[in-house]
Amino acid sequence: MTDLTAAGSRTLPQRTHPISPIARALTALPGIAVGAIALGASIGSKIGAVVPLAIAAVVGLLVLIAATGYLSWTRLTYWFDDDGDLRIDSGVVTRQERRLQLSRLQTVDIVRPFVVRLFGLSEVRIEVAGDGESRAILQYLTEADADALRTDLLTRAAAHHADTTAPREAIDSIGEEHLIATVPNGRLAISLLLRGATVGLVLLTVLVIAVTVLQAGPAALIVVLITGGFPLLSLVGEYVKYHDFTIAESRDGLRLRHGLTQTQSQTVPPGRVQAIELMSPLLWHRRNWVRVNLNIAGVGVTTDSNGQSVVESVLVPVAPRDEALRIVARVLPGVDLDAIELTGVPETARWRAPFQWRRLAAGNDDHVFITRRGWLTHRLAVIPHARTQSVRVQQGPWEKRLGLASMHVDSTRGPVTIAAYLRPAAQAREMAEQQAVRAEIARRSDG
Amino acid sequence: MADVDDAFRPPGEPWVAVSEQLITARRISLALTWIVVVAGVVALYLFATVPRTIAIAATIVAVIAFVWLWILIGRRVRSWGYAEREDDVLVTSGLLFRRLVVVPYGRMQLVDLKAGPLDRALGITTLQLHTAAATTDASIPGLTPDIAAGLRDRLAALGEQRSAGL
Numbered sequence: 001m002t003d004l005t006a007a008g009s010r011t012l013p014q015r016t017h018p019i020s021p022i023a024r025a026l027t028a029l030p031g032i033a034v035g036a037i038a039l040g041a042s043i044g045s046k047i048g049a050v051v052p053l054a055i056a057a058v059v060g061l062l063v064l065i066a067a068t069g070y071l072s073w074t075r076l077t078y079w080f081d082d083d084g085d086l087r088i089d090s091g092v093v094t095r096q097e098r099r100l101q102l103s104r105l106q107t108v109d110i111v112r113p114f115v116v117r118l119f120g121l122s123e124v125r126i127e128v129a130g131d132g133e134s135r136a137i138l139q140y141l142t143e144a145d146a147d148a149l150r151t152d153l154l155t156r157a158a159a160h161h162a163d164t165t166a167p168r169e170a171i172d173s174i175g176e177e178h179l180i181a182t183v184p185n186g187r188l189a190i191s192l193l194l195r196g197a198t199v200g201l202v203l204l205t206v207l208v209i210a211v212t213v214l215q216a217g218p219a220a221l222i223v224v225l226i227t228g229g230f231p232l233l234s235l236v237g238e239y240v241k242y243h244d245f246t247i248a249e250s251r252d253g254l255r256l257r258h259g260l261t262q263t264q265s266q267t268v269p270p271g272r273v274q275a276i277e278l279m280s281p282l283l284w285h286r287r288n289w290v291r292v293n294l295n296i297a298g299v300g301v302t303t304d305s306n307g308q309s310v311v312e313s314v315l316v317p318v319a320p321r322d323e324a325l326r327i328v329a330r331v332l333p334g335v336d337l338d339a340i341e342l343t344g345v346p347e348t349a350r351w352r353a354p355f356q357w358r359r360l361a362a363g364n365d366d367h368v369f370i371t372r373r374g375w376l377t378h379r380l381a382v383i384p385h386a387r388t389q390s391v392r393v394q395q396g397p398w399e400k401r402l403g404l405a406s407m408h409v410d411s412t413r414g415p416v417t418i419a420a421y422l423r424p425a426a427q428a429r430e431m432a433e434q435q436a437v438r439a440e441i442a443r444r445s446d447g
Numbered sequence: 448m449a450d451v452d453d454a455f456r457p458p459g460e461p462w463v464a465v466s467e468q469l470i471t472a473r474r475i476s477l478a479l480t481w482i483v484v485v486a487g488v489v490a491l492y493l494f495a496t497v498p499r500t501i502a503i504a505a506t507i508v509a510v511i512a513f514v515w516l517w518i519l520i521g522r523r524v525r526s527w528g529y530a531e532r533e534d535d536v537l538v539t540s541g542l543l544f545r546r547l548v549v550v551p552y553g554r555m556q557l558v559d560l561k562a563g564p565l566d567r568a569l570g571i572t573t574l575q576l577h578t579a580a581a582t583t584d585a586s587i588p589g590l591t592p593d594i595a596a597g598l599r600d601r602l603a604a605l606g607e608q609r610s611a612g613l
Contacts, residue, residue: 297579389580391549393454400545405454410580417582429454429547436549440534443553 013077021069122146177250191318295414362420388439469589555606
């Protein structure tokens with residue numbers, strides 16, 4: 001921990017960019033505008049000054065936000081301390097002193113929201129392992145400063161556990177990266193339209209429109225525009241989020257970049273990947289497309305002030321299976337998923353899962369345990385033995401009658417569940433026992 | 448049937464049962480909930496509009512359910528057990544919904560003890576094991592405080608010693 005390299009030395013306290021308070025106030029503009037228009041319309045119409053009042057309200061609020069933002073800007077400093085950890089002091093009324101242990105660094109993301117991008121600024125999001133307040137956001141730095149800070153953080157973190165990161169193919173220097181895959185926007189759009197949920201929602205929307213028009217005449221279409229628009233809105237949201245998706249390999253891991261209005265850049269260090277899932281909804285099967293979901297330690301469940309997930313748990317939103325497997329191989333080196341022999345479940349399982357039972361299977365090799373499930377949406381979940389948190393065998397009354405039981409491998413929080421359903425009870429228990437042993441062996445050789 | 452049960456409580460492991468006091472604790476809670484049920488049934492007799500047959504049927508159901516749950520509590524508590532092994536700890540539980548959890552020492556992040564007022568009066572404690580996975584959910588209820596504290600210290604020490612980060 002006290003291994004102080006050249007990169008691990010103390011630095012002077014620094015501030016974020018001086019334009020930050022203004023940029024921050026402007027990001028709140030849409031919300032303020034809506035509120036001000038409502039205010040102007042309600043009060044202003046009484047005194048006959050809708051527009052001036054609305055403008056006054058907007059300007060007033062912006063000035064207020066910028067002023068408080070300026071105050072907090074003057075009180076926020078960050079630096080690296082003697083141990084090489086990042087320190088952030090902030091707060092006007094309540095002072096907060098935070099220390100982010102770089103030995104536990106998970107990801108450093110650079111985000112460029114639309115308004116902020118106009119100023120040439122970036123937001124830096126730093127995430128460390130641990131519960132609760134494990135995330136720090138610095139608003140805002142110039143793009144060059146943000147990149148430099150990220151490189152600095154990653155270098156210092158790498159110095160902390162140079163010995164534990166898996167040996168990786170030689171990649172010359174930090175910051176250098178090469179593209180390994182992109183998701184064409186056309187494919188992304190089609191894949192979203194072909195999701196079962198989407199098809200259902202569109203049908204529902206059509207139904208709602210038809211019923212409303214029949215009931216209340218064409219005038220009701222206005223209502224439909226609002227209610228029926230929601231399904232499509234979520235679709236558009238996802239499209240905007242994953243627009244121009246690129247995956248590049250860098251020294252620190254896979255770097256994912258995506259976003260139309262807000263460019264997100266996220267690094268997935270291979271050592272932090274806890275579990276992986278290849279997911280393929282019904283209408284993707286023919287095209288052989290899959291989405292790759294991830295469980296990453298400590299991230300993927302955090303939300304920002306807007307309630308949006310800050311760090312996505314998607315490695316690739318949609319890719320042909322071969323390409324997806326090549327990308328997976330970068331985070332799980334030495335694993336050939338298609339070479340792993342899967343064993344299915346006995347036919348008695350059909351009484352518990354009449355459609356799914358043929359798809360249920362599980363298997364393992366020296367590195368990973370995998371399970372297959374899902375009737376319409378196919379799911380292949382993969383967990384490295386060394387990432388096994390605990391193992392469970394479970395059985396309900398109906399399964400008991402059939403002499404079956406389910407075996408689960410617990411992973412950290414995230415979208416991926418590893419469950420080998422409906423195995424013969426004795427076999428499920430045997431699998432659990434073996435998995436516990438494999439996990440122990442893998443952990444020893446890992447550490 | 449035998450091998451199915453063996454799957455959840457494999458013989459040959461050093462199984463430890465939980466305290467019988469847990470049966471008392473759970474039966475007391477059952478009796479307390481039944482006060483509400485009894486009140487409801489009595490109300491059926493008091494309202495003249497309710498046919499007597501329905502009131503009698505409700506009484507019979509309430510009595511049978513009470514006796515059945517009373518007996519079930521005993522069997523359920525006896526189904527709990529844990530075994531400390533060389534590399535991991537096993538926790539087994541349940542009758543209708545059976546489960547067996549294997550938690551490797553190297554994965555334990557936190558070991559909690561907790562006891563409500565009734566538990567404290569009866570001298571029992573619940574021990575909860577936490578890993579980085581939210582789904583682990585391995586708890587052992589009905590431990591006497593000294594056994595619980597001893598187990599916690601042992602598990603915490605082993606967890607510390609074998610801890611492998613993530």
